[in-house]
Amino acid sequence: MEHLGQHVIIELWGCQEGVINDAALVKTAMLDAVRAANATLLDINVHMFSPHGVTGVAVLSESHLSVHSWPEYGYVAADVFTCGETTNPRAAAKELQRHFGSTHCEVRELRRGRFPKSLSSPGKKRPALAAQEAVTV
């Protein structure tokens, strides 16, 4: 592995307004998504905005999972950032889609922490296969 983290960026449209505008339901969805990703939860914060909208951020041993909802558009922006070989961020994406009843889901994946070729003297060893080490609690 030549990168340190996987970052799955999720655009969910056609979500159920009553679900994504309910902080308790969003939190439940996030907790199920963390489990589906086989990640370890350290902390979770969910905030309800007025007149509408929910933001939730889960801190993971393996990085983070975030959700921001715009109920008035049936839209949720979610991110699942994980590291290590044992997590499955795409499974988290599916779980969020299921909970929110999204009819249109776009997922893209970024590799984070790819050593830049243009950096000739990093003064550090090259990342390889050690992501797990950095996230042991």
Place this chain on the structure above:
Amino acid sequence: MEHLGQHVIIELWGCQEGVINDAALVKTAMLDAVRAANATLLDINVHMFSPHGVTGVAVLSESHLSVHSWPEYGYVAADVFTCGETTNPRAAAKELQRHFGSTHCEVRELRRGRFPKSLSSPGKKRPALAAQEAVTV
């Protein structure tokens, strides 16, 4: 504006190990970055890992800011997700780079919440100019 959020993805290399492995210094950097972005802090969590590495997540009225460090590689993955017209996520990126002493910074920006053209019957109005409304606390 035809999107709801700006998501700035920041790859910081050549960071000072002593800074990015110190939870208090990472928290200070994050708080300064939130101010630089002209964002409003709702909550912040910073975790120190063993043997090394720090994760910090700030929940904002305008979405979130996250930092994950791999001190052994001098690397930090940071994300600044904001919405509304009054925030400047790139200013937050510069503040993080300055605090961490990064010698090599890569920034890319994603537009989140762009209404998908392929979605013919969203059942919702089209997003435009209303991001601010969704994040009023």
